[in-house]
Amino acid sequence: MRATLIEVAPRDGFQPIGPFIPTDDKVSFVEAAHAAGLRRIEIGSFVNPAAVPQLRDTAEVLRRTAHLEGLDAQVLVPNARGVALALEAGAQHLAYVVSASEAHNRSNVRRDVATSIRDYGEIVAGLPAGLRLRLNLATSFDCPFDGRMEEDLVLSRLDALLAHREDVEVGLCDTTGRADPDHVFSLAAKCLARFGARTRWVFHGHDTYGLGLANVAAAWRAGITGFDAAFGGLGGCPFAPGATGNVATEDVAWMFRRMGVETGVDLDALLRLATRAAALPGASPGGRVRAALADRCAAA
Incomplete structure (x- = not known):
């Protein structure tokens, strides 16, 4: 068994950290994650720098990490x-985002869901x-404005999106961290049953209410x-009030190790990386494994 x-x-x-993280440091973090065995890394986004100033150097980070062997560097894109x-920066892996919720889609990308789905098709x-x-x-x-999302609505959004192209990877995102394990299992099982093997699936969770690992x-x-996971439990959506960090990569790696599931991650190297990330000025770290294994987290 293997998890990615x-x-x-x-x-x-x-992205939610206020003080600008120097580009050299961002490159160093990507290099350290790669050295810890992580090969899929979302290195930044191409969004309006006025909205997310922290990521205004994504093109430079992409260029300076291109030498890492086997690195699959994906970047988030919200629109055309x-x-x-x-594409101008040479990205080879795009992550396009649409919200299931009308209110969040308008907050996040300033358009209604139908327009986002049409734009995605084009x-x-x-x-x-x-x-x-x-x-x-x-x-x-779950939506920070509309509350719990009905599964039938989510499936209808996916019907419309996957009509444009089925052979993609879909991230089911718990943007607020308010999902519970029963809901996650139910929606995930329905998606896999409904859309078949051509579509690949990822779960993106936040740990706002302490349910990240359970989900x-x-x-x-x-x-x-x-x-998806973030070293140090960093994160939070600027357009989802109250949402805190992503589930910590080191927590997920530790859990899967205990379950006998391979991830290819060097946990000790990941712990050192997570400890360094948690100390970033302006960061709000999360996760539990760093504290539990504090004697293994000392910086190299």
């Missing part, structure tokens, strides 16, 4: 302009051959094998 851990701290973890900038049709594509469905479980385990039980 997708490191999202350099994007989702860094972001896609154009990402973007998909124009992508270069061989480009890898990830589709993130934000607020798959990861529920998604695994339902058949999902890919998981």
